[in-house]
Amino acid sequence: DAGVIQSPRHEVTEMGQEVTLRCKPISGHDYLFWYRQTMMRGLELLIYFNNNVPIDDSGMPEDRFSAKMPNASFSTLKIQPSEPRDSAVYFCASSSSGRRTGELFFGEGSRLTVL
Amino acid sequence: GDSVTQMEGPVTLSEEAFLTINCTYTATGYPSLFWYVQYPGEGLQLLLKATKADDKGSNKGFEATYRKETTSFHLEKGSVQVSDSAVYFCASYSGNTPLVFGKGTRLSVIA
Numbered sequence A: 001d002a003g004v005i006q007s008p009r010h011e012v013t014e015m016g017q018e019v020t021l022r023c024k025p026i027s028g029h030d031y032l033f034w035y036r037q038t039m040m041r042g043l044e045l046l047i048y049f050n051n052n053v054p055i056d057d058s059g060m061p062e063d064r065f066s067a068k069m070p071n072a073s074f075s076t077l078k079i080q081p082s083e084p085r086d087s088a089v090y091f092c093a094s095s096s097s098g099r100r101t102g103e104l105f106f107g108e109g110s111r112l113t114v115l
Numbered sequence B: 001g002d003s004v005t006q007m008e009g010p011v012t013l014s015e016e017a018f019l020t021i022n023c024t025y026t027a028t029g030y031p032s033l034f035w036y037v038q039y040p041g042e043g044l045q046l047l048l049k050a051t052k053a054d055d056k057g058s059n060k061g062f063e064a065t066y067r068k069e070t071t072s073f074h075l076e077k078g079s080v081q082v083s084d085s086a087v088y089f090c091a092s093y094s095g096n097t098p099l100v101f102g103k104g105t106r107l108s109v110i111a
Helices: none
Strands: A005-007 A010-013 A019-024 A031-038 A042-050 A053-056 A065-071 A074-079 A088-095 A110-114 B003-006 B011-014 B019-021 B023-026 B032-038 B044-050 B056-059 B062-065 B075-077 B086-093 B105-110
Touching: A005 A088, A010 A019, A019 A088, A019 A110, A031 A074, A042 A065, A042 A074, A053 A065, A074 A088, B003 B086, B011 B019, B019 B105, B023 B032, B023 B086, B032 B062, B044 B062
Parallel strands: A010 A110, B011 B105
Antiparallel strands: A005 A019, A019 A074, A031 A042, A031 A088, A042 A053, A065 A074, A088 A110, B003 B023, B019 B075, B032 B044, B032 B086, B044 B056, B056 B062, B062 B075, B086 B105
Protein backbone atom coordinates (compact mmCIF):
# COMPACT_ATOMS: atom_id res chain seq x y z
CA ASP A 1 0.00 0.00 0.00
CA ALA A 2 1.15 3.52 -0.71
CA GLY A 3 2.13 5.56 2.30
CA VAL A 4 1.57 9.24 2.90
CA ILE A 5 2.70 11.13 -0.17
CA GLN A 6 3.99 14.69 0.03
CA SER A 7 5.05 17.10 -2.67
CA PRO A 8 7.28 18.80 -3.43
CA ARG A 9 10.15 17.10 -1.62
CA HIS A 10 12.24 20.23 -1.87
CA GLU A 11 11.23 23.82 -2.46
CA VAL A 12 13.47 26.85 -2.67
CA THR A 13 11.77 30.19 -2.97
CA GLU A 14 12.34 33.84 -2.30
CA MET A 15 10.90 35.83 0.53
CA GLY A 16 7.42 37.10 -0.23
CA GLN A 17 6.48 34.27 -2.57
CA GLU A 18 3.54 31.97 -2.01
CA VAL A 19 4.35 28.37 -1.12
CA THR A 20 1.93 25.46 -1.38
CA LEU A 21 2.74 22.08 0.09
CA ARG A 22 0.61 19.07 -0.75
CA CYS A 23 -0.27 15.85 0.99
CA LYS A 24 -2.11 12.68 0.08
CA PRO A 25 -2.93 10.63 3.18
CA ILE A 26 -3.21 6.87 3.35
CA SER A 27 -6.52 5.73 1.91
CA GLY A 28 -9.10 5.13 4.62
CA HIS A 29 -7.38 7.25 7.25
CA ASP A 30 -9.68 9.85 8.76
CA TYR A 31 -7.11 12.00 10.56
CA LEU A 32 -4.52 14.21 8.87
CA PHE A 33 -1.80 16.20 10.60
CA TRP A 34 0.66 18.86 9.51
CA TYR A 35 3.95 19.21 11.44
CA ARG A 36 6.92 21.51 11.11
CA GLN A 37 10.43 20.46 12.12
CA THR A 38 13.37 22.79 12.74
CA MET A 39 16.60 22.41 14.64
CA MET A 40 15.65 25.18 17.03
CA ARG A 41 12.06 24.22 17.82
CA GLY A 42 11.98 20.51 17.07
CA LEU A 43 8.75 18.91 15.88
CA GLU A 44 5.69 21.16 16.12
CA LEU A 45 2.07 20.24 15.39
CA LEU A 46 0.58 22.96 13.21
CA ILE A 47 -2.96 21.74 12.53
CA TYR A 48 -4.96 18.56 12.26
CA PHE A 49 -8.14 17.47 10.53
CA ASN A 50 -10.73 14.80 11.23
CA ASN A 51 -12.94 13.75 8.33
CA ASN A 52 -11.68 16.78 6.38
CA VAL A 53 -12.70 19.24 9.12
CA PRO A 54 -10.01 21.26 10.93
CA ILE A 55 -10.07 20.33 14.60
CA ASP A 56 -7.21 22.31 16.10
CA ASP A 57 -5.17 24.96 14.33
CA SER A 58 -3.66 26.49 17.47
CA GLY A 59 -0.19 25.51 16.29
CA MET A 60 -0.38 27.56 13.10
CA PRO A 61 2.22 30.26 13.70
CA GLU A 62 0.39 33.19 12.16
CA ASP A 63 -2.14 34.27 9.56
CA ARG A 64 0.35 33.77 6.76
CA PHE A 65 -0.22 30.03 7.21
CA SER A 66 -3.39 28.31 6.05
CA ALA A 67 -4.38 24.69 5.52
CA LYS A 68 -7.24 23.06 3.70
CA MET A 69 -8.54 19.58 3.17
CA PRO A 70 -11.09 19.69 0.33
CA ASN A 71 -11.54 15.90 0.32
CA ALA A 72 -10.39 12.77 2.10
CA SER A 73 -7.43 12.25 -0.21
CA PHE A 74 -5.83 15.66 -0.41
CA SER A 75 -4.63 18.48 1.82
CA THR A 76 -2.60 21.62 1.28
CA LEU A 77 -0.55 23.84 3.55
CA LYS A 78 -0.06 27.32 2.17
CA ILE A 79 2.31 30.07 3.28
CA GLN A 80 1.67 33.53 1.87
CA PRO A 81 3.85 35.52 1.96
CA SER A 82 6.78 33.31 2.88
CA GLU A 83 9.63 34.52 5.11
CA PRO A 84 13.13 33.12 5.75
CA ARG A 85 12.08 31.97 9.24
CA ASP A 86 9.57 29.62 7.61
CA SER A 87 12.47 27.50 6.36
CA ALA A 88 11.90 24.03 7.79
CA VAL A 89 10.87 20.52 6.94
CA TYR A 90 7.09 20.16 6.84
CA PHE A 91 5.62 16.74 7.48
CA CYS A 92 2.18 15.42 6.79
CA ALA A 93 0.92 12.41 8.74
CA SER A 94 -2.30 10.43 8.79
CA SER A 95 -3.96 7.98 11.12
CA SER A 96 -7.11 5.93 11.49
CA SER A 97 -9.40 6.36 14.48
CA GLY A 98 -10.65 2.85 13.87
CA ARG A 99 -7.37 1.42 15.06
CA ARG A 100 -7.67 3.30 18.36
CA THR A 101 -3.91 3.24 18.84
CA GLY A 102 -3.00 6.80 17.88
CA GLU A 103 -0.28 5.50 15.57
CA LEU A 104 0.73 8.08 12.99
CA PHE A 105 2.07 7.39 9.53
CA PHE A 106 4.38 10.11 8.25
CA GLY A 107 5.28 11.24 4.77
CA GLU A 108 8.87 11.87 3.72
CA GLY A 109 8.51 15.60 4.28
CA SER A 110 8.83 18.76 2.21
CA ARG A 111 12.02 20.70 2.84
CA LEU A 112 11.33 24.41 2.39
CA THR A 113 14.06 26.99 2.03
CA VAL A 114 13.05 30.64 1.88
CA LEU A 115 15.83 32.96 0.76
CA GLY B 1 -2.34 17.77 29.39
CA ASP B 2 -0.06 14.90 28.52
CA SER B 3 3.66 15.48 28.22
CA VAL B 4 6.73 13.44 27.36
CA THR B 5 10.28 14.10 28.54
CA GLN B 6 13.22 12.33 26.98
CA MET B 7 16.92 12.67 27.50
CA GLU B 8 18.60 15.32 25.47
CA GLY B 9 21.23 14.37 23.02
CA PRO B 10 23.23 14.08 21.11
CA VAL B 11 24.30 10.62 22.15
CA THR B 12 27.46 9.26 20.57
CA LEU B 13 28.32 5.60 20.92
CA SER B 14 30.79 3.19 19.44
CA GLU B 15 29.49 0.29 17.41
CA GLU B 16 28.32 -2.66 19.57
CA ALA B 17 27.84 -0.44 22.64
CA PHE B 18 24.71 -0.67 24.80
CA LEU B 19 22.10 2.01 24.25
CA THR B 20 19.60 3.50 26.67
CA ILE B 21 17.47 6.53 25.87
CA ASN B 22 15.32 7.59 28.80
CA CYS B 23 11.70 8.62 28.41
CA THR B 24 9.15 9.55 31.06
CA TYR B 25 5.56 10.65 30.58
CA THR B 26 2.81 12.43 32.44
CA ALA B 27 -0.78 11.64 31.57
CA THR B 28 -4.19 11.25 33.09
CA GLY B 29 -4.98 7.58 32.85
CA TYR B 30 -2.89 5.05 31.00
CA PRO B 31 -1.70 6.15 27.61
CA SER B 32 -0.29 4.07 24.80
CA LEU B 33 3.44 4.67 24.42
CA PHE B 34 5.56 4.76 21.28
CA TRP B 35 9.08 5.13 20.03
CA TYR B 36 9.48 6.62 16.59
CA VAL B 37 12.74 6.77 14.62
CA GLN B 38 13.75 9.33 12.00
CA TYR B 39 16.62 8.39 9.71
CA PRO B 40 18.48 11.20 7.92
CA GLY B 41 16.35 12.81 5.23
CA GLU B 42 13.26 10.74 6.03
CA GLY B 43 10.02 11.08 7.91
CA LEU B 44 9.30 9.54 11.30
CA GLN B 45 8.44 5.88 11.36
CA LEU B 46 7.13 3.73 14.16
CA LEU B 47 9.84 1.68 15.84
CA LEU B 48 7.84 0.01 18.61
CA LYS B 49 4.88 0.54 20.90
CA ALA B 50 3.21 -0.68 24.09
CA THR B 51 -0.44 -0.19 24.98
CA LYS B 52 -0.61 -1.19 28.64
CA ALA B 53 1.48 -1.47 31.77
CA ASP B 54 4.26 -4.08 31.76
CA ASP B 55 3.97 -4.56 27.99
CA LYS B 56 7.27 -4.76 26.19
CA GLY B 57 7.54 -3.41 22.68
CA SER B 58 10.36 -4.69 20.50
CA ASN B 59 11.62 -4.30 16.95
CA LYS B 60 14.98 -4.44 15.16
CA GLY B 61 16.75 -5.36 18.39
CA PHE B 62 15.29 -2.39 20.26
CA GLU B 63 13.11 -2.88 23.34
CA ALA B 64 11.10 -0.70 25.69
CA THR B 65 8.95 -1.70 28.65
CA TYR B 66 5.91 0.25 29.82
CA ARG B 67 6.55 0.95 33.51
CA LYS B 68 3.50 2.41 35.20
CA GLU B 69 5.15 2.75 38.61
CA THR B 70 7.91 4.95 37.26
CA THR B 71 5.88 6.41 34.33
CA SER B 72 8.73 5.46 32.01
CA PHE B 73 9.30 3.86 28.63
CA HIS B 74 13.07 3.74 28.20
CA LEU B 75 14.47 2.57 24.87
CA GLU B 76 17.28 0.00 24.95
CA LYS B 77 19.41 -1.93 22.50
CA GLY B 78 22.15 -4.32 23.46
CA SER B 79 24.51 -3.69 20.55
CA VAL B 80 24.09 -0.66 18.32
CA GLN B 81 25.19 -0.47 14.71
CA VAL B 82 26.20 2.46 12.54
CA SER B 83 22.89 2.06 10.73
CA ASP B 84 21.05 2.90 13.98
CA SER B 85 22.25 6.51 13.73
CA ALA B 86 19.04 8.52 13.72
CA VAL B 87 16.79 10.71 15.85
CA TYR B 88 14.55 8.85 18.28
CA PHE B 89 11.25 10.26 19.53
CA CYS B 90 9.22 9.02 22.46
CA ALA B 91 5.47 9.67 22.28
CA SER B 92 2.27 9.06 24.23
CA TYR B 93 -1.37 8.80 23.20
CA SER B 94 -4.33 9.08 25.57
CA GLY B 95 -7.12 8.77 23.04
CA ASN B 96 -8.57 12.25 23.02
CA THR B 97 -5.69 14.31 21.63
CA PRO B 98 -3.02 13.73 19.02
CA LEU B 99 0.19 11.94 19.84
CA VAL B 100 2.37 13.97 22.19
CA PHE B 101 6.04 13.78 21.19
CA GLY B 102 9.20 14.31 23.16
CA LYS B 103 11.85 16.62 21.74
CA GLY B 104 13.84 13.80 20.18
CA THR B 105 17.28 12.36 20.91
CA ARG B 106 19.92 12.26 18.21
CA LEU B 107 22.04 9.11 18.23
CA SER B 108 25.31 8.84 16.36
CA VAL B 109 27.06 5.48 16.21
CA ILE B 110 30.68 5.47 15.10
CA ALA B 111 32.55 2.48 13.70
